[in-house]
Amino acid sequence: MTDDENAAVDAFEGLGLTSYEAKVFIALHRLGAGTARDVADITDVPRSQVYSVADSLEDRGLLEVQQSNPIRYRPVSVDEARELLREQFEREQDRAFEYVESVRDDAAGEETQEDIWTVRGRDRIDDRVVDLCSQAEKRIVFGTRLPELVTDAIGRTLEDRATAGVTVVTMSQIEAVQTAFDSLEDVAVESPFMRRTDDQRSGRIVLVDDDSILLSVIDDDGSETAIWSSESLFASVLIQLIEANLEADVQRA
Template identity: 75%
Template sequence: MSGDETAAIDAFEQLGLTSYEAKVFIALHRLSAGTARDVADITDVPRSQVYSVAESLEDRGLLEVQQSNPIRYRPVSVEEARETLRSQFEREQERAFEYVEAVESEPEGEETQENIWTVRGRDRVDDRSVDILSQAEHRIVFGTRLPELVTPSIERTLAERAAAGVSVSVVSGRDAVREQFAAVDGVTIERPPAHRTDDQRSGRIVIADDDSILLSVRGGEDGETAIWSSGSLFASVLIQLIEASDEMAVE
């Protein structure tokens, strides 16, 4: 068996055929038509197995059977087979994901799962920050000591939410950060409490409404790592603790 044929069989298996089904289907295209003996002569599929495999392929709509003696088999055209497998794959995909969606929407009793997630890498942290900010409906607090963490997407999202009527506060001890928002309507600029000391590992903090939060630190192989939670009791309690202790600001 050539490498190309092995790869083709592997591909057919990914489409839902068994190894024997793929081998018989390929063999029949090589023969144009043939008996179980003909197929067995050019494949490693035992003749006794060819009959059941051919029956399965017929059920799939991939070959036709001639009721002769001996029985002969003819494969459907390549285009017809391609369309048949594509339709079957799409139906199975739809059925699979319909079930997943149904399971996803089912309530899990009265237990509440606290979702606390970790993201690593500056770009991913930035994407998650934008996602949390963009969903804020009432208020936002964004804090960082590093101007480079106020990316264009962060700056744009804060300005858009402010324009939409969301209360937006930017907290930083750095002039460069505060100056980025000096001319943005609706954004309140604040300094951190005087008692805060400079923390060289601090990254950024994002608070959206009263139930979404992201906290990041700089350093390590990933450059920036954050934990975040949204719509959870954990997020609500952590926000209250941070605000009560003046930790919302990043010096």
């Protein structure tokens, strides 16, 4: 098979067909119509397997069978097949996620546990920061020493929450970061006391209301790793400790 045909077979498998089903379906479109022998001659599907594969494709509504001797097969049109597979895919998708929803609902009645999550990779951490900040109702504290960690999406989210009445405080000792914060409307900028001047590991800190926190570090290879927790006793206690230190730093600065 050509690379293009291999890719097509892989794509059909992603839509729920088996490899043999995909190959027989493609072969019949190449032939227009044909017998099991015809299909076996242009594919690597054994003739003995073509019959059962054709039965499966017929059950799916993807081909028609002519009761002749020998039996001949004809595929439905591309548009009809596309619609049938789309509907089948959506049904299977709904079935899968309905089950996941039911499992999640069952778990909702269980005792809440203290969850501390780890997330790796700058893009994923950016998304988590935006998600946490988007849920803020009272207060956000966002701090970093790296300008690249103040992305456009994070900046817009901080501005949006500030406009909605949420108190948004940004913190950094680095001028370039302060400049980025200064460009955000209705966002306060503070410069905490700097205990260390050789910090090369800290990434960012995000405190949301009284119960959500994210802390990240920069790894030796430049990648970022964060831990975060939301609506947990761990987050609440850690936020109290950090904010007490931040308040002391601001007063000392």
